[in-house]
Amino acid sequence: MRQAARLLFGRRARLRWVHLILGGALAMPYVLVGSVIISPFTGSTDVFGSLPLQLGSFGVGLPIAAVTSLFPLTRPLEAAAVRWLCGVDADRLAFGPARTRREKGRTAAWFTLHLGVGGIIAGMSLALPPFAAVLILLPLLSGLRDGRLGLPEVWEQTWVLALAPVAGAVSLAALAGCAAGCGALLARWAPALLGPSPEDRLAAAEAHAADLAVRNRLARELHDSVGHALSAVTLQASAARRVLDSDPEFVREALAAIEDTTRRTVGELDAVLGVLREGDAPGTAPAPTLAADLDGLLRRTRAGGARVSATVDADPETMPPLLSREAYRIVQEGLSNALKHAGERVAVDVRIVRAGGDLEITVENPVTGPAPSRPGGGHGLRGIADRVRLLGGTVTAGPADRTWRLHVRLPIKGPAPGGPA
Missing domain, CATH: 3.30.565.10 (Histidine kinase-like ATPase, C-terminal domain)
Structure with missing residues (x-):
């Protein structure tokens, strides 16, 4: 139990979670650009009022992020973040600008992956905690169950009220598990995408x-x-x-x-x-x-x-x-x-x-x-x-x-x- 708790909430897991949230923050400008692009095609003036349109904006923004990753400072900055937040050894990363086509391609793949996975985890981190808090407090706060919030009648049933706190705790644990798992995967893939090329290793x-x-x-x-x-x-x-x-x-x-x-x-x-x-x-x-x-x-x-x-x-x-x-x-x-x-x-x-x-x-x-x-x-x-x-x-x-x-x-x-x- 202690080992599982450390894997989900330990210092390394928390730092990797921060790294994912930073990726979500970096993804926001690209999502905004994506919403501007898809808005004329959908005829919607409120792209963020629809989950499918939000996902569409996210999908359009990621290729734009891949193009901007060709900026020379992208790989040094990403490598530094991976080193300090993901716990990857410095000798497994390349801190110089990507120069060859292959290095630029690997950097673009990493930047897109970081923003994509980070955007999903950041969205979950914003949405799940309030929802989980409502589930946990539902049996205690009658004001949430008197119909004024428009909740379905099923929420009034006794078995739902009994399971709501459990569902809330499970959703928080699932969020922590997703963040820890995604952080571990990014830490494992970072050397392959941000690491030195064979030419760099030979020169070193x-x-x-x-x-x-x-x-x-x-x-x-x-x-x-x-x-x-x-x-x-x-x-x-x-x-x-x-x-x-x-x-x-x-x-x-x-x-x-x-x-x-x-x-x-x-x-x-x-x-x-x-x-x-x-x-x-x-x-x-x-x-x-x-x-x-x-x-x-x-x-x-x-x-x-x-x-x-x-x-x-x-x-x-x-x-x-x-x-x-x-x-x-x-x-x-x-x-x-x-x-x-x-x-x-x-x-x-x-x-x-x-x-x-x-x-x-x-x-x-x-x-x-x-x-x-x-x-x-x-x-x-x-x-x-x-x-x-x-x-x-x-x-x-x-x-x-x-x-x-x-x-x-x-x-x-x-x-x-x-x-x-």
């Missing part, structure tokens, strides 16, 4: 995929840039603290490397975060590349005590900018992993060579024991794999003969002038 999916791609790219940039900087600065500061009294020159170099690392990282961080600030212009710090900062990256890594040997058999100046940038991040992440897992005094071998039409990057360091675990796990190798996959290359990483080896092969677009074949 593409926009979502593009947004995810941007977020993933920014996450990789933040991880590689900030993660490497924090690792390098931590090791540099630790090494400087241990030799603070015995090797002042090393301390000065370490502090200079810390200053340089943090300054560059702040610039990169500002550039990345500028993309995330809605309405702000991106930062102006350029993304690092092999051509611009490979020597600086190696120098700052060595300043923390790591013994880094580098072999570069490729000209970074001739590489495409995208390849040079992604290769820089791969080398940076390889060095970061070596420092994190093998310690600050680790010997790291970096090789960057061109082999035919590919650029090969290899980072190796000895494995002295199991790699220490870090809270939350690491995402560096996953980021490298994402970068390599986007460039159409291959990557392998893992221990081999007590050596951790990262090997990446990236295709170079077109020949590199001046570089070895």
